[in-house]
Amino acid sequence: MTDTHEVTVRSVHQMTPTVKQFVLESDGHRFDFAPGQHTHVRFDRAESPAEDDAESGDDEVVRPYTSTATPGTERITLAIKRYPDGTASTWMHEREPGDTVEIEELGGNLYLRDLDADAAFVATGTGATPMIAMAKQYVREGTGRAHFFFGEKDEEHVFYRETLDQLAADYPDFEVTYVLSEADDDWEGPEGHVQDHLDDYLDDLGSWDFYVCGVPQMVVETQDYLAEQGVSDSRVYVEGWEGDEVSDDSEE
Structure with missing residues (x-):
């Protein structure tokens, strides 16, 4: 029970x-x-x-x-x-x-595995919530670099932006990248799908640990892309149910 x-x-x-x-x-x-x-x-x-x-x-x-x-x-x-x-x-x-x-009680598969490894957090929408908690821990205890990728449709729907920007300002080894799928004309950052921009910002993908959460299709596509780039499955962490969601073509 x-x-x-x-x-x-x-x-x-x-x-x-x-x-x-x-x-x-x-x-x-x-x-x-x-x-x-x-x-x-x-x-x-x-x-x-x-x-x-x-x-x-x-x-x-x-x-x-x-x-x-x-x-x-x-x-x-x-x-x-x-x-x-x-x-x-x-x-x-x-x-x-x-x-x-x-x-x-709290549990689940998303938590930091190696505080000495470089960590990439890849999220869309409220899939950013576990990443926020892990990012806070990493900047306090981690010894490597961290990069937070946050995908949303527009700036108005990006939450915890002040928190993330403050972490980036306070910790030189922490970076954040926002990717918008429906950006307006004033947006100067990357656009499209967040998983399509990992290689633009990270050198040597195989040396990073990846924590991925968000829309199931994004999670699966990110896993597939990282596998194609030679990143070991043992360095990619997700909750684990997303593949079934995509296979069933169902929505939460």
Whole structure:
């Protein structure tokens, strides 16, 4: 039986037009986990105004979300994008300070493996949430170089940009690159798919560890591209379910 905890919503912050940040606090439980790992939010389907036909027969909704805060305190922080028909994201976006939420202990496959290796974080959308936590850890404890690649459709939807830019300003061995797929005429940075720009910024791809999270198609394409470039599978880390999503041609 998975351990669960009842946490209280302490604050809610609108980060972008579609993403809210939630600070959740337990009553005495300290969250110990590796930065990059995720929890699961659980609630009764009857509480949600949205419908998900694929799971309409289930009484309970369970969805994974990653803490962008570092471990060791009674608080975790979740950045959640609301999808028009998203059962869990709609329910979470209606939470207010003082509300309670049931969550599981944190776990998962995304966490830093080697703090002495150069690390590339490749993310799209809210797939950046585990990368934020890992980047914070890397600049404190890592001994190599780190490069954060963040793909979004436009500047308005890039969240945690101030945090990333501050890390880049404070740590000479940390760089960040934003790649926009629907950039306006004023954008001077790279455009298109984030995975298409790795070779533009990284020398000797095979010497880097890659942590990849985001839209399943991007994750799979990044894995395929890195394999073609001779990067060992043992240096590419993902959650592990993305290939099934692409094979099933399904969407979350």
